[in-house]
Amino acid sequence: MKCPFCGETxxxxxxxxxxxxxLAIDFDxxxxxxxxxxKYSKYxxxxxxxxxxxxxxxxTIFTYIERADHFGGDSEFSDECRQDGTFSNFPIMNI
Known part of the structure; x- marks a missing residue:
């Protein structure tokens, strides 16, 4: 993936x-x-x-969560992801 701002890999x-x-983000x-x-048949x-x-x-998923928080006006969605274990399942979060 390339940085959408400067093009750096x-x-x-x-x-x-x-x-x-x-921050790495997905504009699409x-x-x-x-x-x-x-792809995964999971919703x-x-x-x-x-x-x-x-x-x-x-x-893409991190961008989706961040944008949901932004448009919701708070961090309710990301808080939910912390509480239900979504974030802890991501390998990148366990580095």
Whole structure:
């Protein structure tokens, strides 16, 4: 995956670009979430978090969660993901 801001190649597991220090995000997260859900035939984040996801898929899911919090006006969605075990299932969160 390349940084959407400066084009630097992101090393797998790097959620921050080493060049411009921007967070790795997916600008097409809505479309890509649909593809991920279809690929794994799972429609809840908790179920998806138990799959062997690619780095790009993880970035899409993190972007989806962050944007849901942003549009919801608080961190309720990410709090829910912490409480139900979604975040702890992601391999990148256990580094």
């Amino acid at each position: 992101l090393i797998e597991g790097n959620l921050v670009c080493p060049n411009c220090r921007s 997260y809505f479309e890509n979430m649909d593809k991920i859900e279809e 809840s984040l908790l179920d998806l978090s138990k799959e062997k996801l690619t780095f790009d898929e993880l970035i």
